[in-house]
Amino acid sequence: MYRFRSFVAGLALAFSSVLPAAPQVQVVGLFPNAAVLKVDGQRQLVKAGQVGPGGVRVISADSRGAVLLVDGEQRSYGLSREYSDGFAAPRKARLSVARGEGGHYWVAGSIGGQPLQFLVDTGATSVALNEGQAQRLGIDYRNTGRPIRVNTASGVAQGWQIKLDRVKVGTLEVFGVEAVVLQGGSPGTALLGMSFLNRVRWREEQGALLLESKL
Missing domain, CATH: 2.30.30.830 (SH3 type barrels.)
Known part of the structure; x- marks a missing residue:
């Protein structure tokens, strides 16, 4: 009886060891x-x-x-x-961007893991792309986006409102970002607008733009 129980216990242990972890x-x-x-x-x-x-x-x-x-x-x-380990709060992601040509802030980032250069624009309601940029990123904006009319510096333009799965600059990554794709070749550089900036903390300090995650 002892040997039988030992065999069953060993079998159960061997079986449990091959089960995938949850x-x-x-x-x-x-x-x-x-x-x-x-x-x-x-x-x-x-x-x-x-x-x-x-x-x-x-x-x-x-x-x-x-x-x-x-x-x-x-x-x-x-x-x-x-x-994280020891129940310490995770480190906040931070990024400092120096003011560049024309007094603007240019920053390298990515959409959906694909690299893209951004111009930070606090006057833009959302992240903005032109059609060529959206097509290069594989965004099916005509079928998945909502047609809208957008007021631009050049007048009213046709656009499509979409949601980007993830936008990243430096180590800051934001999920589910509202964006607009504009018909034609404007803006020439993708705009990092308030739909991203409102999801992080940001401020200008001594000629630099400081970005920080909220968590």
């Missing part, structure tokens, strides 16, 4: 019908009805939390602040 799931951003998931260290903006990292599906999401399908089980998640 994914470590956090919700680190919330938007209407979308959530930024962090699953086993991988981040992604996932819309309701879609599947993200680790096979985690977003059922619904709003400002209060998200309902996710994890390993076949539906669970509710609140917003996580992502504490």
Whole structure:
């Protein structure tokens, strides 16, 4: 009897060792019908009805939390602040941009992981791209965007309002950023407008623009 029990215990232990570990799931951003998931260290903006990292599906999401399908089980998640080891608050991402030609601030960044040069424009309501830039980035703005008319320095222009999954400058990354694609070749440089800047802290100091994450 002792040997039989030992055999069963050993079998159970061996079986449990081959089972995959449950994914470590956090919700680190919330938007209407979308959530930024962090699953086993991988981040992604996932819309309701879609599947993200680790096979985690977003059922619904709003400002209060998200309902996710994890390993076949539906669970509710609140917003996580992502504490590091020892429960110390994570370091804030910071970036200093020197004033450049014409007194403007130029900064290298990316949209969806693809590099892009930005001109910081506090007078622009949102991030703004021209058609060529949007096409190079693979943005299907004509089918996914909402047609709008936009007032520009040159007059009224046709545009499409879209939402970018992620915009990054330096180490600052913002998910779910409102943007507009303008018909034609203007603006010549992508504009980093207030739809991004309002999601971070920023100030001008001694000829430099200082950007800092809010978390």
